[in-house]
Amino acid sequence: MQAPIDSLPRLKPRLYSIASSQLAVGEQVELCVGVVRDDRRGQIRYGVASGHLAFRALAANPLRAEVEPSYFRLPADPATPVVMIGPGTGIAPFRAFLQHRAALGLAGRTWLFFGNPNRATDFLFGEEIEAWRAAGVLSRLSLAWSRDGSSKTYVQHRMREESAELWRWLE
Numbered sequence: 001m002q003a004p005i006d007s008l009p010r011l012k013p014r015l016y017s018i019a020s021s022q023l024a025v026g027e028q029v030e031l032c033v034g035v036v037r038d039d040r041r042g043q044i045r046y047g048v049a050s051g052h053l054a055f056r057a058l059a060a061n062p063l064r065a066e067v068e069p070s071y072f073r074l075p076a077d078p079a080t081p082v083v084m085i086g087p088g089t090g091i092a093p094f095r096a097f098l099q100h101r102a103a104l105g106l107a108g109r110t111w112l113f114f115g116n117p118n119r120a121t122d123f124l125f126g127e128e129i130e131a132w133r134a135a136g137v138l139s140r141l142s143l144a145w146s147r148d149g150s151s152k153t154y155v156q157h158r159m160r161e162e163s164a165e166l167w168r169w170l171e
C-alpha cells in the first residue's frame with residue numbers, strides 16, 4: 001500500500017523577483033524577500049520558502065533554484081519615461097532597474113512609488129534610493145507610510161494626489 005506521504009504533491013516552487021543588475025553585482029543574484037509569518041492562537045508558522053531563506057543556514061540547507069526568464073524589463077529606449085509602482089517587496093524588480101540604470105550612468109525620467117508601514121524600519125533600499133534620487137538616476141520619488149501618521153496612506157493615495165502629473169507621464 002502506498003504510504004500517505006507518497007500521495008502528497010511535491011512542494012510547489014516559489015517565485016522571487018531578481019532585485020539586482022548583473023552590471024552591478026556580476027554573477028550573483030540579490031533578492032528582496034519578506035518573511036511570511038502567521039500567528040494562529042499563539043502558534044507561529046513561517047512560510048516554507050521565506051522562512052527557510054530567513055532562518056536556515058543556506059550552506060547546510062541548500063535550495064535548488066532556477067531562473068525563469070522574464071519579459072518584465074526596462075524599455076529598450078533609455079529615454080522612455082518609466083513609472084514604477086512597487087510597494088513592499090514589490091520594489092525588487094525596480095531596485096534592479098534603478099541599479100542597472102545607475103551602472104549605465106543614465107539619468108532621465110524615472111518615477112518610483114514606494115510604500116510600507118513605517119519609514120524608519122521599512123524603507124527597503126532606502127539609502128540607495130535616496131542616493132539615486134540625489135544623483136538624478138531617479139527623477140521623482142513618491143513615498144507612502146501607512147502606519148506613520150494618523151491616516152493610513154498607501155501608494156494609491158499618492159498616485160491619486162499626483163494624478164495630473166502621472167497622467168502627463170502616461171501620455
Ligand SMILES: Cc1cc2nc3c(=O)[nH]c(=O)nc-3n(C[C@H](O)[C@H](O)[C@H](O)COP(=O)(O)OP(=O)(O)OC[C@H]3O[C@@H](n4cnc5c(N)ncnc54)[C@H](O)[C@@H]3O)c2cc1C
Pocket residue numbers: 014015016017018032033034035036037038045046047048049050051089090092
Ligand atoms: C511573479 C512573482 C514574484 C514574486 N516576487 C517576490 C519577491 O520578490 N519577494 C517576495 O518576498 N515574494 C515574492 N513573491 C511571493 C513568493 O513567491 C511567495 O509566495 C512568498 O514568499 C511566500 O512563500 P512561502 O513559501 O514563504 O510561504 P508559504 O509556505 O507558501 O505560505 C503561504 C501562506 O500559507 C500559510 N501557511 C504555511 N504553512 C501553513 C500551515 N502548516 N498551516 C497553516 N497555514 C500555513 C502561511 O502562513 C502563509 O500565509 C512573488 C510571487 C510571484 C508570483
